[in-house]
Structure formats: C-alpha cells, structure tokens
Amino acid sequence: MSQHVYSRCWLHLIWATLNREGMLPPTAAAKVSAFLTQCAQEKGIYMKINYVNPEHVHALIDLPTNLAIEDVAKLFKGASSHWINEQDVITGKFAWGRGYGAFSVSQSDVPRVAKYIAGQREHHRIKTFAEEYERFVKVYGLVWRKEETVKTVSMPSPRANPSLKRGVNENGSVQTA
Numbered sequence: 026m027s028q029h030v031y032s033r034c035w036l037h038l039i040w041a042t043l044n045r046e047g048m049l050p051p052t053a054a055a056k057v058s059a060f061l062t063q064c065a066q067e068k069g070i071y072m073k074i075n076y077v078n079p080e081h082v083h084a085l086i087d088l089p090t091n092l093a094i095e096d097v098a099k100l101f102k103g104a105s106s107h108w109i110n111e112q113d114v115i116t117g118k119f120a121w122g123r124g125y126g127a128f129s130v131s132q133s134d135v136p137r138v139a140k141y142i143a144g145q146r147e148h149h150r151i152k153t154f155a156e157e158y159e160r161f162v163k164v165y166g167l168v169w170r171k172e173e174t175v176k177t178v179s180m181p182s183p184r185a186n187p188s189l190k191r192g193v194n195e196n197g198s199v200q201t202a
Contacts, residue, residue: 030090032087032088032089032090033087033132034087034088034129035085035086035087035088035129035130035131035132035134035135035138036085036086036087036088036094036097036127036128036129036130037083037084037085037126037127037128037129037130037138037142038082038083038084038085038086038097038098038101038125038126038127038128039081039082039083039084039125039126039127039128039158039161040081040082040098040101040102040121040122040124040125040126041080041081041082041121041122041154042079042080042081042119042120042121042122043120043121043122044122045080045081045122045154045155046080047079047080048079048080048115048119049077049078049079049080049115050079050115053109053114053115054077054078054079055077056112056114057077057082057105057109057114058075058076058077060104060105060108060109061075061077061082061084061101061105062075064100064101064104064105065084065086065101068100069089070086070087070088070089070092070097070100071086071087071089072084072085072086073085073086073087073135073139074139074142074143075142076142076143076145078145078149078154080154081154081158082101083141083142083145084101084142085130085135085138085139085142094127098125098127102121102125105121106119106120106121126158126161126162128161128165129165
C-alpha cells in the first residue's frame with residue numbers, strides 16, 4: 026500500500042440469519058463474535074466492536090481502501106457461516122440470510138455507535154430486530170419497503186430473502202429498489 030494513502034471510513038454493518046431465525050444462543054453467539062474479530066484481524070480490517078444476537082449481527086469496522094463494502098460483507102458472512110458449520114457451533118445447518126445493511130458513521134459518532142452495539146441485549150428488550158432495521162433504513166434517508174422487507178426481517182419465509190438495493194428517485198433522494 027502506498028505511504029500516501031490516508032483513509033478512515035467507518036461502517037456499521039448489520040446482517041441476519043436465514044429467515045431471521047434465532048439460531049445463535051448466547052454461547053454460540055460468543056464464539057461467532059470471537060471468530061469475526063479474529064477473521065477481521067487476519068484480513069487487515071479494523072473491527073472496533075461486534076455483537077452477535079440470536080438472529081442478527083452488528084459490527085463497526087474501518088473499511089480498508091483495498092476492499093469494497095460488498096467484499097467485506099461477503100467475507101464476514103461466508104467465513105463465519107463456513108466456520109459455524111465446520112465447528113458444529115449449533116445443531117443443524119447454519120446460514121446467513123441474503124443481503125446486509127451498511128451505514129456510514131462519522132468519526133465523532135464512533136463512540137456512540139460502539140456503545141449502541143455493546144448495548145444490544147438491553148436494546149432488544151425494547152425493540153425487535155425488524156423495528157431496529159426499519160429505523161436504520163429511515164434514518165439514513167432510504168425508503169423502507171414494508172411489503173418486501175418486513176416479511177423478510179420479521180417473519181420466517183420458505184423462499185430466499187430479497188436483498189435491498191439503492192437507487193435515486195426523480196427528486197434526487199436515495200431509495201431502495
């Protein structure tokens with residue numbers, strides 16, 4: 026890498042289990058969290074914090090200049106699902122659902138977001154994952170597509186979950202497609 030490259034691009038990543046099922050009990054979640062931390066370190070990705078819930082994950086990372094957001098999401102999801110299955114971390118076959126959320130975080134907000142991620146257990150006593158995810162989508166100026174997203178975030182579905190795509194509508198605002 027060039028000596029003259031300076032980059033700080035904080036991302037709050039969120040992804041969920043297949044059909045948003047609570048597949049990761051606390052002991053398994055702790056193992057997956059440790060694995061994600063180790064995986065990030067081995068790949069040269071600074072992960073400030075992650076939290077593995079029974080049905081979804083939050084991670085705060087500094088995106089390296091040599092990787093795209095999608096590459097990082099695929100890396101974490103692919104490596105961890107392979108590891109979970111290989112190590113028999115849970116009973117049965119494990120899989121992450123399609124898609125992910127990637128939300129930018131300013132340098133000044135890093136401590137607040139890290140605290141939010143660390144407080145997931147308490148947070149989810151009040152809000153469901155579906156409510157939380159909808160809030161993120163709306164706060165970042167995206168259009169929450171209830172007819173597609175809610176059924177893939179809040180209810181198990183026998184079919185694959187559609188991933189969210191962003192586009193720009195005629196008035197210039199960002200939306201999902």
